[in-house]
Amino acid sequence: MSAIVFLLAASTSGKERRQGVPVDRAAQATRTLQDGVFSDAQATRGEALYKQRCAGCHGADLAGGAQAPPLEGAAFRFKWRQEPLSALFIKIRYTMPPDAPPNAADAAKLDAEQGADLVAHVLKSNRFPAGKSDFAAADAATSSITWPPAPTAGEAAPNVAARYPPTGTVNQLMRSIFFHNANLIFSVQEVDPKELPGMPASDKPGGITIFDQGLMTYTGWLAVENAATALADASTLLMQPGLRCQNGRPAPITEPDWIRFTDRTLAGARRMYRLAQMRNSEAISEFTLELSNSCNACHQVYRNDGGRGRGANAGAGAGARCVHR
Ligand code: HEC
Numbered sequence: 001m002s003a004i005v006f007l008l009a010a011s012t013s014g015k016e017r018r019q020g021v022p023v024d025r026a027a028q029a030t031r032t033l034q035d036g037v038f039s040d041a042q043a044t045r046g047e048a049l050y051k052q053r054c055a056g057c058h059g060a061d062l063a064g065g066a067q068a069p070p071l072e073g074a075a076f077r078f079k080w081r082q083e084p085l086s087a088l089f090i091k092i093r094y095t096m097p098p099d100a101p102p103n104a105a106d107a108a109k110l111d112a113e114q115g116a117d118l119v120a121h122v123l124k125s126n127r128f129p130a131g132k133s134d135f136a137a138a139d140a141a142t143s144s145i146t147w148p149p150a151p152t153a154g155e156a157a158p159n160v161a162a163r164y165p166p167t168g169t170v171n172q173l174m175r176s177i178f179f180h181n182a183n184l185i186f187s188v189q190e191v192d193p194k195e196l197p198g199m200p201a202s203d204k205p206g207g208i209t210i211f212d213q214g215l216m217t218y219t220g221w222l223a224v225e226n227a228a229t230a231l232a233d234a235s236t237l238l239m240q241p242g243l244r245c246q247n248g249r250p251a252p253i254t255e256p257d258w259i260r261f262t263d264r265t266l267a268g269a270r271r272m273y274r275l276a277q278m279r280n281s282e283a284i285s286e287f288t289l290e291l292s293n294s295c296n297a298c299h300q301v302y303r304n305d306g307g308r309g310r311g312a313n314a315g316a317g318a319g320a321r322c323v324h325r
């Protein structure tokens with residue numbers, strides 16, 4: 001219980017909490033990538049490792065391939081400029097190469113030094129200047145080094161939509177927003193939204209977790225409305241320039257079928273929203289099949305790996321994902 005009180009308090013009294021923070025990081029003199037934040041020797045080590053561990057997918061010249069996105073160029077820089085350099089380090093060190101066999105020895109994973117060396121190679125390939133010392137592995141994940149504030153001269157500014165590149169892949173969107181919000185709407189077939197569980201009693205054995213609270217604060221019909229608007233607005237993210245599938249392919253956002261399937265899910269979600277506003281469980285139950293078919297229509301053409309739903313079915317067959325059947 002105390003944890004939840006804290007959560008509520010934290011969101012309403014940010015002031016007090018900020019008082020406790022001793023150093024304003026933004027006010028510290030921050031170095032940018034123009035200041036030579038890695039050494040040539042480090043980039044050379046990174047290059048050798050890159051050839052062994054990365055080039056097979058991302059290409060010898062970092063230009064990307066059928067299996068992985070480019071690691072240099074204006075779009076790459078634009079995306080990573082949104083976050084401190086530590087984000088690129090974290091992405092490489094903790095998630096690359098992907099799909100390491102489940103029981104892979106630790107040797108198959110990168111250590112901090114290797115991650116930092118690879119960052120140096122990627123930065124050098126993106127024509128940032130080398131300096132005297134290495135990009136330090138020890139604090140790479142918390143480093144305050146940033147990208148330069150503006151694109152370098154001569155680099156075309158992306159169009160407005162592309163200024164907000166998505167953080168996750170299509171798969172992450174599906175898992176984080178589509179899946180459980182659709183399921184919540186589908187549950188109206190079985191449960192009257194009025195009966196959706198509210199906050200458990202505070203003496204519930206084991207206590208109320210913040211997870212319980214998150215699920216149960218906006219409950220009842222409001223939960224159905226929220227699920228419908230989440231689905232509708234997340235559908236438009238399927239059209240976002242820069243969006244990629246888990247296998248690294250750009251989402252086919254200009255293909256007529258992709259657009260058609262997205263429109264169909266969007267229309268279905270909007271219709272669900274209106275039906276929820278009317279508190280019409282019966283109509284929602286009847287319309288469930290259309291919403292579910294709208295998901296499947298796209299999956300049959302673009303997901304195309306025979307996999308159903310949950311789990312890490314990113315192995316065999318995943319390479320065909322996001323390619324029109
Ligand atoms: C089996 C193929 C494969 C290998 C090997 C691989 N990657 Fe990747 N990489 C991918 C795919 C697919 C993505 C896109 C999905 C994602 O972001 O996780 C990706 C994404 C990335 C990204 C983010 C790119 C962006 O613009 O969002 C970076 C950085 C990266 N890889 C670096 C590396 C480095 C460094 C290595 C070597 C240690 C490596 N990768 C090895 C397949 C691979």
Ligand code: HEC
Nearest residue numbers: 170171174178179182245246261262265295298303309321
């Ligand atoms: C415009 C196409 C499109 C629409 C519409 C769509 N999906 Fe997907 N979905 C995909 C693609 C493509 C993948 C595989 C993503 C990847 O590999 O990055 C996927 C994957 C998934 C996954 C699997 C995640 C995993 O773990 O493998 C789930 C669950 C999912 N979608 C749910 C839904 C639901 C629910 C809806 C409808 C409310 C929906 N999707 C609508 C294209 C779509």
